[in-house]
Structures are given as C-alpha cells and as structure tokens.
Amino acid sequence: MIPLVSPIRRLAMPRHLLFVALTAALVTPAAFAANTSLTIYHADNDSLFSGSTQGTLDAGHALVHEQRALEIAAGNHEIRVGNLPATLDPEAIAVGFGKGQGVSVLGQRVLLANASSNGALDGAIGNQVEVQTRSGGVAGDLVGASDNGVLIRTADGKIHLIHDYTSVTLPPDSVSGGSSLLLDVDAKASGQRHAQLTYTTSGLGWRAAYTATLANGNGCSMQFKPEASIANRSGRDYRGADIKLVAGQPNLGNRGVRMYSMAKAPAPMAAAAMPAQATLGDYRSFTLPGAVNLPNGTVTLTPLYATRQLSCQREYVIEDGGAYYPPHPNTNDYGAQDYKDRAIASTLAFTAPENLPAGTLRAWISDRGGAPALLGEGAVADTPKGQRVSVELGQSFDRRASRERTAFHVDAKAHTMSESYKITLTNGGDAARTVTLREHPNRWREWSVANSSLKPAKQTPQLLEFKVPVPANGGATLTYTVKYTWTTQDL
Incomplete structure (x- = not known):
C-alpha cells in the first residue's frame, strides 16, 4: 500500500549543524519504474562528468517517460509516488492513468528531495524528534529550526530553544534522497493501476568522447574510436531504460543540480551494436540499442560509431x-x-567520417617502450559528415x-x-x-x-x-x- 503523507515544509534559510544522525531509511518508492525511456540532451558542463564538484547549475537536461504500477484504494485519497530524481523540475511533470482504468487525478504536488541537514529538519517539523546535547537529551515535537537552533515542544507543553546540540534523531520516512509526487486521486475501485509519468530533470547529460590512437612514424594515421559519455547525477538510478541522445544545442530552461560521488560504469551493451541515427527537427538523435542501466553517480561510456582507421594530418x-x-x-x-x-600550437586534423556530435578528443601515441602516452586533448564542435575537424592538442x-x-x-x-x-x-x-x-x-x-x-x-x-x-x-x-x-x- 502507498503511505499517506503530508506536505513537507521547506525553509529557505540554511542551518549549520554540528552533527545530524539520520536514523530513518530513505522514502520507499511506490513501485520500481518499468518501461522507462529517456531523451538525454547534449551537455557541455565539465562538472557533470567529474567527481570533483559537489554542486553546479544548468548541468544537463533530460525528458523522461516511465510507467509505474500503483496500488490504489477506492474513493478519493492521496498516494505518493517516490524514487523520482532529486533534480526534478517540479513545474514540468505530468501524470495520467489512461482510459478504462477508472482513476481521475484531481491534483498533484511535488515534494523536493531533502537528504541534507537543512532539508532533513524541514521534513521533520511537526514530528517527534530526539535532540542530544552535551548535558543530555530532549525528546518532543520539532516546532521549528533556524540558525539559532531548534525549537522542541516537550510532553508538558513547554517550548525549548536548544542552541548547542550535537545530534538530532529523526523519525522514519522524514528524509527523502529523491523527489516524490503526491497525487490526489479518485478511483472507482481498488486495485493495481498503471500510471504514465512524463517529466524533465537536470542531472542527466551526454557528450561525445573521441579516442584517437596515432600510429608511430612520419605519416599520420589513427584508430578513431567515437563513444557517447552519459552522466547521471540526478539522484536516482535508471535501469533497463531505452535511451535516445540528442546532438545539437536547443535552448533549455535553467535548472539547479545537486551533485553526488561518481564512479565509472562500463557500457551495458555489446560492442557490435551501434546506435540508430536519425534527424530530430534541427538536431540529430542517436537511439542506443537494447536496454541501458544508468546508475546514479556514474558516467557510462557506450559506442557511438564503430572504431575505424582514418588518415589524418599533424x-x-x-x-x-x-x-x-x-x-x-x-x-x-x-x-x-x-x-x-x-x-x-600542435594540432590534429582529419575529415569527419560521420556526423560527429560535440565533445572531447583525446589523442594517444606509443612511447619508445610501447606504453600509451597522451599527446593532448581538445574540443570537437558539432561537425557534419565530410567536414574538416581540427583539434589543438597543445603547444609544441x-x-x-x-x-x-x-x-x-x-x-x-x-x-x-x-x-x-x-x-x-x-x-x-x-x-x-x-x-x-x-x-x-x-x-x-x-x-x-x-x-x-x-x-x-x-x-x-x-x-x-x-x-x-x-x-x-x-x-x-x-x-x-x-x-x-x-x-x-x-x-
């Protein structure tokens, strides 16, 4: 069953906590996503693809379609759909049950992610908490929190303002690592229903990653390996998803992003399977073959074109x-x-063998011992097939x-x-x-x-x-x- 919840109050003023003990597990989603498809737009924000930055703006953009199986009771009530990305755009989310399911959506609101010291206290206002100080502990209802401390109402009705506390123990389900959607629904009968969610989110983006391995000698030939580098910093995993990558520079709205620790993830598909390319209005799209896993906090490399030998010019x-x-x-x-x-300047030039989306080219060569050595790297702009590409690798x-x-x-x-x-x-x-x-x-x-x-x-x-x-x-x-x-x- 889907738990009934109340709106979480969020305070804009930040609070500096010495230590917060988050004892509750993250909010359990209503159901895991199924039949998910993502349209991920090109992003050129280095922090999205790096683990060194903890926060950024305008990093990535994606359109998500996913289906959820929800247990719904008969009548008018509220259900919660969890496991949505922390970087969700709350003004760009739509939900529908389709004809014949007997469910009407009367209203909706988004609870933003609060897995931080500031958001955790906001989410616990009105609930029972335990506050530890150097002289002991205080239990009661959390009335409010600010830079000056926390306000606790104890069982005798007294309000205590506590400045110097060392930890706060919060109730279960008061902290959410992702966003949630609250739906006010009216159902003709109880049972499982399928809801179709469509939303936009930041924290997802892609760019091209080109590897050029140059042959030794006075001539210039290279092994050219084009890949798509897909970053997921949205705050949730996407598993078994259909992925479409959009190349080009559409104007997109500005969205804030929270960043997470990151690990490299291998491509989840056979090397021989190549994306299907098509035009998409004024842009190019690359549909990846098969279902793809995009765990949160990862950068996934997957083939964009088959590796080939190219002639080049130094x-x-x-x-x-x-x-x-x-x-x-x-x-x-x-x-x-x-x-x-x-x-x-030392540059590497060649003719684009295919339509090349914008990204970064890294050039390698073997040293005298046969070990690979990095010659340098540089930016590649969106380049149609047959056009000249010139990348500055460094200074000679x-x-x-x-x-x-x-x-x-x-x-x-x-x-x-x-x-x-x-x-x-x-x-x-x-x-x-x-x-x-x-x-x-x-x-x-x-x-x-x-x-x-x-x-x-x-x-x-x-x-x-x-x-x-x-x-x-x-x-x-x-x-x-x-x-x-x-x-x-x-x-």
Whole structure:
C-alpha cells in the first residue's frame, strides 16, 4: 500500500549543524519504474562528468517517460509516488492513468528531495524528534529550526530553544534522497493501476568522447574510436531504460543540480551494436540499442560509431590577429604585434567520417617502450559528415616563432599604406615539419599582397595563410608585404 503523507515544509534559510544522525531509511518508492525511456540532451558542463564538484547549475537536461504500477484504494485519497530524481523540475511533470482504468487525478504536488541537514529538519517539523546535547537529551515535537537552533515542544507543553546540540534523531520516512509526487486521486475501485509519468530533470547529460590512437612514424594515421559519455547525477538510478541522445544545442530552461560521488560504469551493451541515427527537427538523435542501466553517480561510456582507421594530418599552427576591420583605415604607427620565441600550437586534423556530435578528443601515441602516452586533448564542435575537424592538442616543445615588423609607410595623398613583416621559424626536432602561418591584415578591408618570399597557400578577405617548410634541427624565414588602399569616402 502507498503511505499517506503530508506536505513537507521547506525553509529557505540554511542551518549549520554540528552533527545530524539520520536514523530513518530513505522514502520507499511506490513501485520500481518499468518501461522507462529517456531523451538525454547534449551537455557541455565539465562538472557533470567529474567527481570533483559537489554542486553546479544548468548541468544537463533530460525528458523522461516511465510507467509505474500503483496500488490504489477506492474513493478519493492521496498516494505518493517516490524514487523520482532529486533534480526534478517540479513545474514540468505530468501524470495520467489512461482510459478504462477508472482513476481521475484531481491534483498533484511535488515534494523536493531533502537528504541534507537543512532539508532533513524541514521534513521533520511537526514530528517527534530526539535532540542530544552535551548535558543530555530532549525528546518532543520539532516546532521549528533556524540558525539559532531548534525549537522542541516537550510532553508538558513547554517550548525549548536548544542552541548547542550535537545530534538530532529523526523519525522514519522524514528524509527523502529523491523527489516524490503526491497525487490526489479518485478511483472507482481498488486495485493495481498503471500510471504514465512524463517529466524533465537536470542531472542527466551526454557528450561525445573521441579516442584517437596515432600510429608511430612520419605519416599520420589513427584508430578513431567515437563513444557517447552519459552522466547521471540526478539522484536516482535508471535501469533497463531505452535511451535516445540528442546532438545539437536547443535552448533549455535553467535548472539547479545537486551533485553526488561518481564512479565509472562500463557500457551495458555489446560492442557490435551501434546506435540508430536519425534527424530530430534541427538536431540529430542517436537511439542506443537494447536496454541501458544508468546508475546514479556514474558516467557510462557506450559506442557511438564503430572504431575505424582514418588518415589524418599533424599540423603546427601559429595565428595572429582576427577578422576585424576598423571603421576607417588605421594609419597610426602602432599595433605591429611583434613577438619573440612564441610556442607553436600542435594540432590534429582529419575529415569527419560521420556526423560527429560535440565533445572531447583525446589523442594517444606509443612511447619508445610501447606504453600509451597522451599527446593532448581538445574540443570537437558539432561537425557534419565530410567536414574538416581540427583539434589543438597543445603547444609544441621543439618549434618556435618570432615576428618582426620591418617596414611601415603611409602615403595619405595617394590613399595607400604598406606594412612588411619577417617571421622566423625554428625546429629543434629530428623531423622536418611544415608550419601553417595564419596572418590577418586588419588595418583596412581593402588589401593585397605586394610581395612575399613564399606564395600564400590560402587568401581570403580576412586571412592570409602560408605553409612554411622547416627542416629538422633548423629554421626558415618568411617575409611579406601587404598594401592597403582606400578612397576619400572611406575616411
């Protein structure tokens, strides 16, 4: 039978307890969930996937459909549906019994999780408690609690304000580790009925986790392993659930989240089974094969695509400036942006073999002893199939760049301006490398390359890109001059 309960009063003011002995078990759910399906949205909050954070906001979002078998008495009464997530959105929950079950829902309210010192005392107000102090114990009804202490009404009717207490023993069923739903129902007959619950919750989220294992040698090939990393920090387990993952960035409401200790959980399905991919409005969905277990406080890794071999490119990139132009030609003699011995970024690039959801790529290589070594990791944005992916893994140890402006000239009457640079690249490694140099001429939008020691590999209105070969244990120098032009109307 479902226990009848009263609403739990919650106080917003926090209380600092020296020690609270929670002797009661957590609220027993009405029935374990069956036929559960979860639509989990992409989340990019690192704390959701880490055990180092105890609290966060806006972490994860999921839509849950689950069926509960409830024992219902005839007539008008209240039932409690427990084992709901602690991060439940109380304004986004719907329940229905369906036609032919003879049950009408007259009203509902949500009891939020209170498995904390603050929430535990709130939930026990009006109930019998035992308070221990250094000089003894006091038993009575808990009237209230605040930062100043607890108010206890003893059997003689007196009210005691107790400041310095060491523990509080609470009654059974006064503490809930998850949220509960109270339903005011009217049933034509008693018996077991099936209720369909639909709600949204935070504390659940997913992102892609890509593992790239590079082959040793001068070329670039890699074993590419795409997985989905699914975090459950909602405060309850989901077992035997049908899971759909949504890739993309829909606008979702802001929800607060409580965090829990976390352990890694293995994927609960055969490696050969791959998710079924489909479009979902403006987004992509991945339906996982088979039933999945998502225990609370875990991160589950499951295959997103089959592991495959890919060709790739190791790139070394240095970039200056950005795609910005002033409202008028900038003829001032400043902003040279010189630098000396700057580290050059090490990147890994490849063509997306499938639609790749946003996530993190970790690149590995074998050291001389054959042990795997981490080259670095970086973010992957949502990338359609066939598009280029470029991930910055870190800063190269052996390669450096220096930049010096060598000339600057303005002819105001002719409406022209020229600027020259020399970039020196060094390579202390044992293998020759090609460094990609990306410059952004940004004194004015009308510009051209007057001369350069190496032909540009790419030129757009916002970018001037060179591919500079740098020999092993050597260096290379690039020089170029940019000429700007404008009209009287541009001034």
